[in-house]
Amino acid sequence: MDFHNKIVIITGASSGIGAATAESFARKSATLVLVGRNEENLKKVAKICQNVRGIQPLVIKADVNADDELKYIVKKTINAFGKIDILINNVGITSAGGIRDGIQSYDKVMSTNVRSIYLLTSLVVPYLITSKGSIVNVSSVLSRKYIREFKWLAYSVSKAALDHFTRCIALELSSDGVRVNSINPGAVKTSFFEASGLSESESEQVYKMCKKRNPLGKIVESEEVSELIVYLTSDSARSITGASFVIDNVILSTAIKVVALSSVIFIQLDYAFLTVRNAISPMMEFHNKVVLITGASSGIGAAAAELFAKQSAKLVLVGRNLENLRRVAEKCESERSIKPLVVQADLNIDSDVEKIIAKTIEQLSAIDVLVNNAGFGVRGSIYDGVEPFDRVMATNVRAVYLLTSLAVPHLVKAKGVIINVSSVAAFKPIKDADYMPYCMSKAALDQFTKCLALEMGPKGVRVNSVNPGGTKTPFAVHAGFSEVEAEQLYKARDNIYPLRKMAESQEVADLILYLASQRARSITGGIYVIDNGETLM
Incomplete structure (x- = not known):
């Protein structure tokens, strides 16, 4: 993800998420x-950024x-650089007040936010x-x-x-090749509460309550939010638009009591940055990590296997087609x-x-x-009886449930991660097929x-779903379409999706x-859509 010669505008860049995003x-x-x-803080952030790459x-x-x-x-940016590639709308204010407190806070907050x-x-x-x-949008x-x-x-409004x-x-800009997404953070470890009028001790109490009540037992750091922002603007996310990506430790699953805040404030957050991440090369993050992938013989599974292999992971490739599995394994080993x-x-x-888990533990001793x-x-509608239902639910739900239940003790030990590959069909019925x-x-x-995610969070295990839209894989052929029909389906979707293309397996794997x-x-508990804007239609 290189952004050399890319011009990035970041509002609210003097502190907090904006400053962390600038450094990222x-x-x-x-x-x-x-x-x-705050010009003084902006200059401090600018100096930190310049020291990173000399720009x-x-x-x-x-x-x-x-x-x-x-x-x-905009004028000063164009005069200086002649173009704009990325806009990060990060600035925002908050104001305490309910419906009984009049219109003043509403006007100020809506004007800024x-x-x-x-x-x-x-x-x-x-x-x-043009770019x-x-x-x-934060x-x-x-x-x-x-x-x-x-x-x-x-x-909130x-x-x-x-x-x-x-x-x-x-949706409006998709035909022009411009992607737009939102980041939705939960409680972030900053000076936010102090800026809102709470004392340092009161703020610490709020953070302690947040840690105690959220499943992962931690607070989000600005640097984590900034990494997600950078990812969404990268070419790896080229099939993601119109999405709202939550990063919150599932903190909103329970209520939090906090002292009422009384004044309108501009969010001025700390610009302290984490440096621990830089101590580990991104290419080595999965070194000696055991990654078990089902459906690994083709499509998304095979693409994911190759990516994890590049990250030095120890792979367990599961599937029914042994010949294809061996072909994928050879590529990963290379x-x-x-x-x-x-x-x-x-x-x-x-x-x-049961054999999958037994072999994995016998030979690799862990699942990360x-x-x-x-x-x-x-294909199957309500008129086709229960047989299609039984087959699909057995593979897509029951098998996942059973395999996960067997893997969980090892994932808990490793403080591991579960990724479920779902679909936009989870919340949008497929209209052109039964x-x-x-x-x-x-x-x-x-x-x-x-x-x-709620159950496993306290154990240190994160669980998320990836929900692709139409993706160029053998899926359609396996589902009963002929190769000609599948190709026609792909061409039709290339023309109707807002970004005028389907996702590639590599992008979903990213x-x-x-x-x-x-x-x-x-x-954790996130449902991350990658669909070229299909769900906006």
Whole structure:
């Protein structure tokens, strides 16, 4: 993910998530435009970024509530660099107050959190169309769930508006090659609560409650959010648009009591950065980690295997087609000279599922990552009886449940990760084919992901789903289409998806690898869509 010669505008860059994002892009050789109200802090952040790769950021002091200053941001950027590739809308304010507290806080919050972003984006869009660029809006989990104790009604409303702005503009700009996504953090370890009026001891109490009540027992760091932002603007995420990606340790599964806040404040967050991550080479993160992948003989499973092999993982490749498995294994071994364990198995046979775990532990002694990728679909409607339902649910849900239950003791020991490969069909019925059992199975799998994330979080195990849209794999042929029909289906979807293309297996594998990595250490219970905007239609 190199951003050499990419021009990246970041608002709210003087501290917190904005500052951490600036440093993350600086490490990728991006040219930065840092925007904020606190010029002194902006210069400090700029110096840190320049020290990373020797590229001096452009610092722009501006108030986003002033239309002329928003225009100045764009004018100064174009005068300096002639183009804009990425816009990170990170600035935001909060205000305590419910519906009984009048309109003043609403006006201030909506002006900053929605109107300023709308205007700045409209000014930047012509340049993003030219560069085929990307937009990331920094939202919040409070766009989805209101916590009464916070009394941040206007803030929650503003973030809900921002999320839907993301979806609408993603659909509008998709034909121009511009991608738009939201990041929705939960509680992030910053000076946020102190800036909101709480004392240091009160803030610490809130953090302790957050840690105690959320499944992973930790608070999100700004640097983790910044890594997700960088990923979403990279070419690895080229099939992701219109998505809202949550990073919250599932903290909103329970309520949090907190002292009422009384004033409107601009979010000024700490710009301390983590450096531990840099001590480990990204290519070595999975060194000696045991990664078990089902459905590894082709498509997404095979692509994921190759990516993990490049990261020096010890692979367990599971599938029914032994010849294809061996072919994938040879390719993986050529990457780092680590020979994968190949296990031929039928996931619908309980003894075969038990054999997978037994062989893995016997030969490798651990399981660090489980990728539940095996799945299939068959045509079948309610008129076709229960046979299609039984077949699909057995593979797509029951087999996953059984294999996971057998793997869990080893994953707990390793503080491991589970990735379930689901589908956008989990929440959008497939209209051009009779695939009701398949859609139902994937909805069940998503709920399994969320429930399991809550159950396993206290044990240190993260669980997430990856939900691809149409992806170029052998899936359609395996589902009963002829090769000609499958090719016609792919061409049709290339023409109707907002980004005018289908996903490649490699792109889905990139997302799986990201969610399994330490960069995603605060992400659990997430349903991560990669569908070229299909669900926006």
